[in-house]
Amino acid sequence: MDSEAHAVRREPTGDHERSRIEEKMASSNRYVCAVLEESRESLDRLNWFTLPVVKRHLLALVEEIQTLVNRMEAALYDKHDYEEVREECKKTEAKLEKLTEEKKNLAKEKKALKLQTKALKGKVQSLEARLEELKEVIESKVPNYLEIYLNSTNGALAEEDDSNVEVSQ
Secondary structure (H helix, E strand, O other): HHHHHHHHHHHHHHHHHHHHHHHHOOOOOOHHHHHHHHHHHHOOOOOOOOHHHHHHHHHHHHHHHHHHHHHHHHHHHHHHHHHHHHHHHHHHHHHHHHHHHHHHHHHHHHHHHHHHHHHHHHHHHHHHHHHHHHHHHHHHHHHHHHHHHHHHHHOOOOOOOOOOOOOOO
């Protein structure tokens, strides 16, 4: 008899209850409070005849609550991460501005150093040319001094001058 009453009672409300549950769960914009309110209503309807249906319904509601709470936690973490990333972005932008300014200053300094290098290369070349001229003058005059000395001594070096003669370049 209990099974007959259960079977009779279960069929008409079971399909209706199941379709109502599916409709509520299909709406994706539910709040946790609404799901908790529905679970409270389901607990109020709990009796021996509706126990299997209410049990399934409560299990589905608990899963839905878990899903909604997981989404809330994920949103909180995302918000926290967003703030951290935003602060890091501000710091990075400040560093970028500083480095850009430093790059500009270094480019100016590089340009000035290139001009100085060109000027110094010109000076070095002119000094090298002057050095070559002086070497030629010295080389052309040293043999003349030696010839003059040898001519004045009739081609012989004095004995006392042997120790004093030094060859320098």
